[in-house]
Amino acid sequence: MARSSSKDTDEQLVERVFSGETRAFELLVLRYQHRLLGLIGRLVRDPHEAEDIAQETFIKAYKALGNFRGESAFYTWLYRIAINTANNYLVSRGRRPPDTDVDIDDDEQIEAQVALADHDDPASNHQRDELKKAIDQAIAELPEDLRTAFTLREFSGLSYEEITEIMGCPVGTVRSRIFRAREAIDNKIRPLLEPD
Amino acid sequence: MGNNILQNQSVEGNIEGGIDGNSSGFAVEENRASDIPRAELVESLSAMMDDEAESLEIRRVVKSLEHGPELLAHWRRFHVVRASLQHELDQEPTVDLLAAVKARLAEEAAAGRLSNTFHQNLLGRMKQGIMGGKLMRVAGQGLIAASVAAAILVGYPMLNVAQKGAGSNTQALVADRQAPVRDTLPQMNGDYSASPLTRTVSLDDAARHRLENAVRNFSGTAAVLNSNNSRMFVNQLEPFAPPSPAIEQSAQHR
Numbered sequence: 001m002a003r004s005s006s007k008d009t010d011e012q013l014v015e016r017v018f019s020g021e022t023r024a025f026e027l028l029v030l031r032y033q034h035r036l037l038g039l040i041g042r043l044v045r046d047p048h049e050a051e052d053i054a055q056e057t058f059i060k061a062y063k064a065l066g067n068f069r070g071e072s073a074f075y076t077w078l079y080r081i082a083i084n085t086a087n088n089y090l091v092s093r094g095r096r097p098p099d100t101d102v103d104i105d106d107d108e109q110i111e112a113q114v115a116l117a118d119h120d121d122p123a124s125n126h127q128r129d130e131l132k133k134a135i136d137q138a139i140a141e142l143p144e145d146l147r148t149a150f151t152l153r154e155f156s157g158l159s160y161e162e163i164t165e166i167m168g169c170p171v172g173t174v175r176s177r178i179f180r181a182r183e184a185i186d187n188k189i190r191p192l193l194e195p196d
Numbered sequence: 197m198g199n200n201i202l203q204n205q206s207v208e209g210n211i212e213g214g215i216d217g218n219s220s221g222f223a224v225e226e227n228r229a230s231d232i233p234r235a236e237l238v239e240s241l242s243a244m245m246d247d248e249a250e251s252l253e254i255r256r257v258v259k260s261l262e263h264g265p266e267l268l269a270h271w272r273r274f275h276v277v278r279a280s281l282q283h284e285l286d287q288e289p290t291v292d293l294l295a296a297v298k299a300r301l302a303e304e305a306a307a308g309r310l311s312n313t314f315h316q317n318l319l320g321r322m323k324q325g326i327m328g329g330k331l332m333r334v335a336g337q338g339l340i341a342a343s344v345a346a347a348i349l350v351g352y353p354m355l356n357v358a359q360k361g362a363g364s365n366t367q368a369l370v371a372d373r374q375a376p377v378r379d380t381l382p383q384m385n386g387d388y389s390a391s392p393l394t395r396t397v398s399l400d401d402a403a404r405h406r407l408e409n410a411v412r413n414f415s416g417t418a419a420v421l422n423s424n425n426s427r428m429f430v431n432q433l434e435p436f437a438p439p440s441p442a443i444e445q446s447a448q449h450r
Contacts, residue, residue, distance in 0.1 A: 023261045034279035179242040
């Protein structure tokens with residue numbers, strides 16, 4: 001079965017927006033908000049400013065969607081808008097943008113090391129820790145076949161095809177196992193994420 | 197977690213209406229999205245997380261967003277888990293970012309700042325052959341609808357003006373809309389003069405006949421447009437605005 005390539009999901013969501021189904025953009029916002037906040041947070045060093053700039057970035061991206069040609073990944077395109085918006089913001093506040101561009105290749109690694117002011121908030125830290133603990137516990141409680149498939153996908157970043165080769169089962173089974181693993185984890189963390 | 201910052205992202209609170217505050221206005225496909233079992237849709241979401249979903253699944257998921265908040269909430273939670281596992285949850289928004297984005301876009305649409313010139317921009321791109329194949333095809337499909345809407349929107353004022361003058365004068369006064377008028381009117385014999393705001397066109401009998409036919413053709417569509425469909429067309433155009441030069445330059449130079 002032919003599968004979509006990595007950037008196809010985003011491209012297709014953009015296509016849906018072009019087709020008039022503007023809600024597809026909501027999926028893109030939810031998909032990239034965390035990465036974007038991490039990136040912008042590193043530039044401006046203030047979580048609240050980072051939120052404002054992230055909001056502005058998504059708005060600019062939506063307005064400029066006609067410029068997205070699908071030649072690069074959607075996140076790469078979004079990333080450039082975010083960097084530009086953050087730099088403009090810093091300049092407008094009389095602050096100096098970072099001397100060097102944040103390299104998108106280093107993006108994920110650096111995000112893990114970032115120290116934002118928000119990190120010092122004990123309540124936020126506690127909430128994050130609690131969520132992380134619940135997720136770890138949910139993963140540990142998964143049946144082995146689900147846990148293996150989920151781990152290979154989420155931590156090792158393997159494609160379904162590659163997982164298929166490792167686990168010796170059809171692609172459909174891999175897909176189903178990963179889905180069931182996500183559902184199981186979701187059931188555990190939902191109470192933590194939804195209002196009473 | 198008590199008063200959890202994560203709870204501020206109440207997806208359920210955002211989901212009424214589209215990103216522009218309106219539903220897409222498109223008819224649901226043959227397989228009605230609302231009839232698809234929830235588990236199947238969530239499995240599609242899971243595949244979309246991994247960029248392993250089929251095109252049809254993605255289309256179904258997007259269509260299903262209109263049927264309730266659950267899917268979007270699922271999508272969000274899946275990404276919170278991923279962000280946590282990949283240490284990207286260092287800053288969870290303290291505000292509902294999606295709701296804020298939607299509110300801003302709705303505001304801009306209401307203020308007319310999301311203009312319908314997007315399709316003109318896109319048309320320019322298509323003429324120049326700039327856009328890549330797949331996006332170009334989809335954009336082209338959208339453009340057809342947008343162009344029809346634009347033609348009708350231009351045609352409707354013409355109808356009003358022409359009806360006033362029909363039968364009494366061989367001159368039709370066409371207000372405003374300089375460029376579209378040239379593109380829309382049938383070719384006419386006779387004198388032609390233009391000013392910045394109005395054009396006076398002198399017509400011989402044959403040309404007047406053609407013009408009246410054209411107006412009649414518009415009138416049928418315009419009547420439909422004047423009912424509910426007008427909003428749909430306008431809303432299709434509203435979300436798209438011409439790019440800000442700053443963004444465009446930035447995106448292209450990097």
